[in-house]
Amino acid sequence: MVRCGAAALRKYSNFIDNLRVYVRGGTGGMGYPNLGGEGGRGGDVWFVARERTTLKSIREKYPHKRFIAGTGANSSVKALKGEKGKDREVHVPLGISVLDDDGKQIGELNAAGEKFLAARGGLGGSLATNFLPCKGQRRTVHLDLKLIADVGLVGFPNAGKSSLLSKISHAKPEIANYAFTTIQPELGKIMYADYKQISVADLPGLIEGAHANKGMGHRFLKHVERTKQLLLVVDISGFQLSTKTQFRTAFETILLLTKELELYKEELVTKPALLAINKMDLPCAKDNLDKLMTQLENPQDFLHLLEEEMIPANTLEFREVIPISTYTGEGIEELKACLRKSIDEQAEQVNEEYRKKKLLLLQTSKEQVNRGWHS
Ligand SMILES: Nc1nc2c(ncn2[C@@H]2O[C@H](COP(=O)(O)OP(=O)(O)OP(=O)(O)O)[C@@H](O)[C@H]2O)c(=O)[nH]1
CATH class of the missing domain: 2.70.210.12 (GTP1/OBG domain)
Structure with missing residues (x-):
């Protein structure tokens, strides 16, 4: 509801x-x-x-x-x-x-x-x-x-984004069993034993059809633009906004989220992304997870499950897929470790690119000096 x-x-x-x-x-x-x-x-x-x-x-x-x-x-x-x-x-x-x-x-x-x-x-x-x-x-x-955070949480209402944010950080977002509890971006920080911190933003209000201005439209998606990575959060039992809207499985939810990101700004889907599959404590979760993993391995084979206009041009490739439960704590430590690894790797990659660019500049200016000497 x-x-x-x-x-x-x-x-x-x-x-x-x-x-x-x-x-x-x-x-x-x-x-x-x-x-x-x-x-x-x-x-x-x-x-x-x-x-x-x-x-x-x-x-x-x-x-x-x-x-x-x-x-x-x-x-x-x-x-x-x-x-x-x-x-x-x-x-x-x-x-x-x-x-x-x-x-x-x-x-x-x-x-x-x-x-x-x-x-x-x-x-x-x-x-x-x-x-x-x-x-x-x-x-x-x-x-x-536009909020500046390392990781942006992207998911449909009720997926458990706020619960996850409060579990991994000191943020105190509002949590309730109805959609749209979160109607403003919330920021939290994950603290690691070596004092490194990763900031996480919970971005609310995204629903199927947001691109057509349903719900809060894409009002908050602009905040994802400046996050370094995306963490998609989906409910393993699927998503249904109301009795009047269609039920979507976790796999369909992932495709729909990808489509909404793509429709807002195509570059967003090129950001490094991780996937947290929440509510693994629910009774059918294990069976649903097996099914979902098969679908994620060969997404092209299952695109027909969605209406043609909602199929994203490219499916997201997740750096890590982590089943979690914010209720039991399952997978939470692993998720924190994966986020840390992914952010560190990205920083290393950026540093490497910067080093290469500097080296290239140095070489070019050396060559120019040499040419000057010889002419
Ligand atoms: N069974 C189960 N329920 C969960 C879990 N995590 C969250 N929930 C419940 O799911 C409902 C929605 O959780 P929220 O954390 O508010 O979800 P949200 O994605 O932030 O929702 P919005 O604020 O609408 O965007 C609440 O009733 C939570 O208690 C979980 O791991 N297992």
Whole structure:
């Protein structure tokens, strides 16, 4: 049964991942015609990425959502070159894309301390402008948040994503026996004995037909874009959203999830993926698992089980398939180990590619120097 509790709705209204703000650079200062003095430039508006900042806190602190930098000082006898106006810094969360009003991305802030010039201050008055100052740049921009996590949990409602997140991390998501309990992304961290941490994001609301805007549509899938890997979570007994919708087996669920990812953005299905098969404590789980493993070994042979338009172009290849039960704890430690191994391998691969690129650059510049010597 699909229900949305009042508490869940409250939670939903608490989370925002998009905020529209107005930014205006400061006006320049007046020039001083008699002595040819130049007014100070207007201050700039900067977005600065800071940990522990949320879009919600920005909205609460600045309900007008207007950020205006200081005016440049006028030129005067005492100070012919007027001082620059005060810059305005706006702290934004990590993982922000800055979009203009047409939805075009104009900036990105992913690491603490990164800055983006949102609005440039106007020039001060000078001979060229008849000593009149220029106004600062002004525009409306959208701050679009995409969570940055190592692993994104992807699954249909009730698969046990929240239960899994609370089992492997210290997160305390809401868990209930009805779909859509999770209506905002939840973040948790898996801690390992050597103090390494892996961040995991539970991404809610994905259902069959999300691409056609069913349920919450693809609203939260954007958060998968910046996760390094995907962990698909499926219920071994299958999935049925309501009595009015078709029952889907675990295998069909995996195909449908793949299709939804593909329809949102094809690159998502190229991310390294693992599969957690949950609820292995249920009575028919072992038989269902045998069947599912056969299907996963030769997925092409079983694609006909789905309607043609829901068959994904490519099936996902899982680095690991781990049967688990968040009730009994079966497979949980193995899953944590597999995630760690997979993330470490990916980091190693990225380092290796970086080393190769650097080596290539070094070789090319050496060859260029040698050619210079010989010509
Ligand atoms: N039998 C069994 N039930 C489980 C297991 N894990 C979770 N459940 C139950 O499945 C239901 C859904 O669990 P959740 O963790 O809320 O699932 P979810 O995928 O986060 O669901 P949404 O919030 O709707 O996205 C709850 O009643 C859980 O108690 C499991 O390993 N075995």
